[in-house]
Amino acid sequence: MADPVLSLRDLDVRFNSDGHQLRVVNGVGFDLMAGQTLGLVGESGCGKSVTSLAIMRLLASPPAEIAGGEVIFENRDLLKLSKREMRELRGGRMGMIFQEPMTSLNPVYTCGSQIIESLRRHSGLTGKAARERAIELLETVRLPSPEKRVDDYPHQLSGGQRQRVMIALALANDPTVLIADEPTTALDVTIQAQILDLLRDLQERTGTAVLLITHDLGVVAETCQAVVVMYAGTVVERGDVSSIFADPQHPYTVGLMAAVPRMDAIQGRLTAIPGSVPPPWERVVGCRFAPRCPLADDRCRNERPALREIAPGHEIACWKAPIEGVSATGGQS
Amino acid sequence: MTALLRTEGLTKHFPVRRGTLRRQAGTVQAVTDVSFQLDADETLAIVGESGCGKSTLGRALLRLHEPSGGKVWLKDMDITALNHQGLREARKHMQIIFQDPFGSLNPRMTVRETLSEPLLLHGLATSATVRAETDRLIDLCGLARWHAERYPHEFSGGQRQRVGIARALATRPMLIVCDEPVSALDVSVQAQIVNLLQDLQRELGMAYVFISHDLAVVRHIARKVAVMYLGRIVEEATTEALFTSPRHPYTRMLIDSAPRPDPTALRHKASAKGGTPSALAMPSGCAFHPRCVLADDRCRTIRPELRQVGQSRVACHFAETAISDNVVPTRADSPALMRRLAVLEQARAGQK
Numbered sequence: 001m002a003d004p005v006l007s008l009r010d011l012d013v014r015f016n017s018d019g020h021q022l023r024v025v026n027g028v029g030f031d032l033m034a035g036q037t038l039g040l041v042g043e044s045g046c047g048k049s050v051t052s053l054a055i056m057r058l059l060a061s062p063p064a065e066i067a068g069g070e071v072i073f074e075n076r077d078l079l080k081l082s083k084r085e086m087r088e089l090r091g092g093r094m095g096m097i098f099q100e101p102m103t104s105l106n107p108v109y110t111c112g113s114q115i116i117e118s119l120r121r122h123s124g125l126t127g128k129a130a131r132e133r134a135i136e137l138l139e140t141v142r143l144p145s146p147e148k149r150v151d152d153y154p155h156q157l158s159g160g161q162r163q164r165v166m167i168a169l170a171l172a173n174d175p176t177v178l179i180a181d182e183p184t185t186a187l188d189v190t191i192q193a194q195i196l197d198l199l200r201d202l203q204e205r206t207g208t209a210v211l212l213i214t215h216d217l218g219v220v221a222e223t224c225q226a227v228v229v230m231y232a233g234t235v236v237e238r239g240d241v242s243s244i245f246a247d248p249q250h251p252y253t254v255g256l257m258a259a260v261p262r263m264d265a266i267q268g269r270l271t272a273i274p275g276s277v278p279p280p281w282e283r284v285v286g287c288r289f290a291p292r293c294p295l296a297d298d299r300c301r302n303e304r305p306a307l308r309e310i311a312p313g314h315e316i317a318c319w320k321a322p323i324e325g326v327s328a329t330g331g332q333s
Numbered sequence: 334m335t336a337l338l339r340t341e342g343l344t345k346h347f348p349v350r351r352g353t354l355r356r357q358a359g360t361v362q363a364v365t366d367v368s369f370q371l372d373a374d375e376t377l378a379i380v381g382e383s384g385c386g387k388s389t390l391g392r393a394l395l396r397l398h399e400p401s402g403g404k405v406w407l408k409d410m411d412i413t414a415l416n417h418q419g420l421r422e423a424r425k426h427m428q429i430i431f432q433d434p435f436g437s438l439n440p441r442m443t444v445r446e447t448l449s450e451p452l453l454l455h456g457l458a459t460s461a462t463v464r465a466e467t468d469r470l471i472d473l474c475g476l477a478r479w480h481a482e483r484y485p486h487e488f489s490g491g492q493r494q495r496v497g498i499a500r501a502l503a504t505r506p507m508l509i510v511c512d513e514p515v516s517a518l519d520v521s522v523q524a525q526i527v528n529l530l531q532d533l534q535r536e537l538g539m540a541y542v543f544i545s546h547d548l549a550v551v552r553h554i555a556r557k558v559a560v561m562y563l564g565r566i567v568e569e570a571t572t573e574a575l576f577t578s579p580r581h582p583y584t585r586m587l588i589d590s591a592p593r594p595d596p597t598a599l600r601h602k603a604s605a606k607g608g609t610p611s612a613l614a615m616p617s618g619c620a621f622h623p624r625c626v627l628a629d630d631r632c633r634t635i636r637p638e639l640r641q642v643g644q645s646r647v648a649c650h651f652a653e654t655a656i657s658d659n660v661v662p663t664r665a666d667s668p669a670l671m672r673r674l675a676v677l678e679q680a681r682a683g684q685k
Contacts, residue, residue: 043519158608188382189546190605193590215519218549218592241596246667254673259524260594261553263576264664269531270553271674272524274681276489294680323676 004031004072005209006055006177011069013047013054015280016062022280024050026233026288029069029307032177032226037203037210039224039241041217043256045277047233048213052181055211056096057086073177092122095170095208099182101162105154111138111165112150115172122173137168141198160191164198171202178203181213196223217260221245229253232277232288235307239314249316251323252289287319295320335409336370337540338394338508343367343403345386345393349613361612363389365564366403368639371557373507374534376541378555378572380548380587384609386564387544391510394542395427396420407508425455428506432513434497438485444471444496445481451503466503474499475529491522498529502537510542515550527554548591552576560584563612563620570645576661580647582625588660595664619649627651 013025025047032038040048053059055071057078071078073094078086090096098104106114115134119125125133131150138146141164154162163183170178180199184192200223203210212224220227220241227244229237229252237250248254258271275292278284286303290296300319307315310322320326344365351358364386371377379387392398394405396412405412407426415423431437438447448467452458458466471481474495485493494514501509511530515523527550534541545551551558552572559569560583568581579585590605607624610616618636622628631650639648 043521160608188609189548190382190586190590191608192592193605196592216592217520217594221594221596221598222592245594245596247669248667248673251673251677254670254677256521257594257670258674259521261524261527261547261549262594262664263549263552263588263591264593264595264598264661265666266663267553270524270527271678272528273521274525276491276522277519294677294684323673326676326680 003034005034005074006032006211007070007072008051008055009070009072011051011054011071012067013050013059014065014067016065020281024064024233024280025054027069028230028233028235030228030235030238032209032211034176034209035203035207036226037212037224038226038228039220040211040213040228040230041215041220042230043215043277045232045280046230048215048230049181051230052179052211052213056090056094056179057081058090088122091118091169092173093176095173095175095178097163097166097170097178097180097183099185101159101166102154104166105162105169107154110151110153111157115150115165115169118169118172133172134168137172138165140171140202141165141168143168159187160195163187163191163195167195167198167202171206171208174206175208178208178210179213180210182215183212184219185214185216192219199223217257229256232284233280234288234304235317236289237314237316238307239311243311243314247311247314249310249314249321249323250289250318251293251295251320254323255292287317295323295326336406337373337375337408338371338542339369339406340394341368341404341406343390343393343405344401345389345398346401359613362564362615363612364393364400367561367566368403369559369566369569371508371540371542373540374538375557376534376543376555378543378545378551378558379561380545380551380558381561382546382587382609384563384612385561386612387546387561388512390561391429391512391542391544394510395424395429397429425451425457425504426506427508427510428501428504429510429512430494430497430501430514432516434493435485437497438493438500440485443482443484444476444499447485447496447500448481448503451500455504457504470499470503473502473533475525489522490518491525494518494526495529498526498533502533505537506539508540508542510544512544513546514543516545516547523550530554548576548587560587563609563615565620565648566639566646567621567648568645569639574644578657579660580642580645580652580657581621581649582627582651583621585657585660586624598664 008029011025011028015022015024028051042048054066066079112134115137116130119130119133135146135150138149143149143161143164184195224241227241228235231252237253248257255273259273261270273292286301287305290300305317305319307317310316345363347361347363348357349359349361367390381387389398393400400413412423445467448470449463452463452466476495515526543555555572558572558575559566562583568584579588586605616623618634619632622632637648637650639646642652
């Protein structure tokens, strides 16, 4: 198998607030392979966005503090780079797309000038060449009449068009890794389908590795080859997309899959997971899912399970897995 | 039998004013000529993308937006003809739940105060019985009794939605308009609220108008679905018919666009093109024609009326000919998932 282009090892992120230390990301690790789309999936508060911001070193510190771990990209640990070196990377060999393009595009500059600025900074293109390349990029992301749109301000575009400009900007300098944090969440479903299509096409053409952060299992199924499931700041399961969907092992993943209402199945009652995600200030010693897990016993509550391989390429952090081996009474101790 | 809720030609247009003289510069045709019927203990879903007018429709039903035209009947009461006093009385029978309950709950009132207010206002409880009555609502919505003395900010999103539902139930309504009630919630919590709404309907027999952009939730909760595009219903059918054989090209586009949590599903290129035009500048003819693959000259000039086609009502010139079948093939759940789910369910049952 190819080498990973981006590797996370035991990433720990804490937030210091009012003298309390909140452990928001707790020992998260995964490998993003070349040409792959990896979905980082979980519900709100699971730490998926904080993880992506930590990779790009975009967390404000204080309050955030990266307490440990490594982020290896091109044989360097990003966590040890200087601010200047990070600025070189961001927008250059590391592209980013966020949920709300309106807040990441500068409202007082035209779309074109923002792309040109990035080309000038990272690829050394200037003048007419840069402008032509900007138009070409807008054409690649299928923005209608790019030679006119290049002089439009972000507010003159619709939400879907703005997201296209963001993608053009992220891809401007042929990045090796694209980090997309909920890129279609704010969009209508017909626009979402078009943007996901575009991302898939561009990836096939450029071979860029994509880290896709999302809460939507449908989006994961349609775009990702590998999946990392997060819960309350930890990775609970990871594997390729077919094994995660056909063979989910962690009680949380199983619950999540069963809770999703489906268009393509006649379901009886939805299976809800009782309770809610523990807030980050709550101290949990053992498995973070234990308070909501019907199989949890004393070991689950006191010892944190590490990720272990349960099938080739499929890892899970659960003492009880495979759970079909657990007897029905095993949960109550 | 008369329907519980009936609308006829319901319309809401907002004037757009510009300049110092506030001259009317145009009209946003948010909702135009909407007619439908809904029986007691039935759920009608209104689906569409942002700006299609679904929320305005929901508010116009309760006259939270004063309709610009058309009629709304609740049983045999003409809601649109009521005076202020009558409307207040009628609101007892029709309630609304919003997407963000935080915005609709008074942050300075405890849950008990929030729930007591409508009870006392409508004379449904006295100061002697109000406590028991609020406790009943709290139990009904799956909250704990001690939650009653808490303030909205102390709750999680799912719990807040339970409070919003309890408040809507307080007056024992016949109809609840649910405006994207689960859209802001995480899936595991969303399932809890969807189940709660279904349980309450079974127990209390209210009708729901369920406004949503999420087709999967709609398929799960509704018996009938009306699809809106730029202020008009373009297709109305039973849920089953709508999802297996959608007749309007827009319905088809919506269904094709929704991502499915199934990596083995056949991936066809998105059929969707373009975005919704502004409701200020309506396209001529069929409002959907600029995005439609079937559109011809007739579509560009003549607006298709909503008409009965088979079991559905469809507003498309091609409704009779362009039939797509088995659009969403039913997929069995993964056996491993079902097996493990059964283990979890059994263990959960054992804990109780």
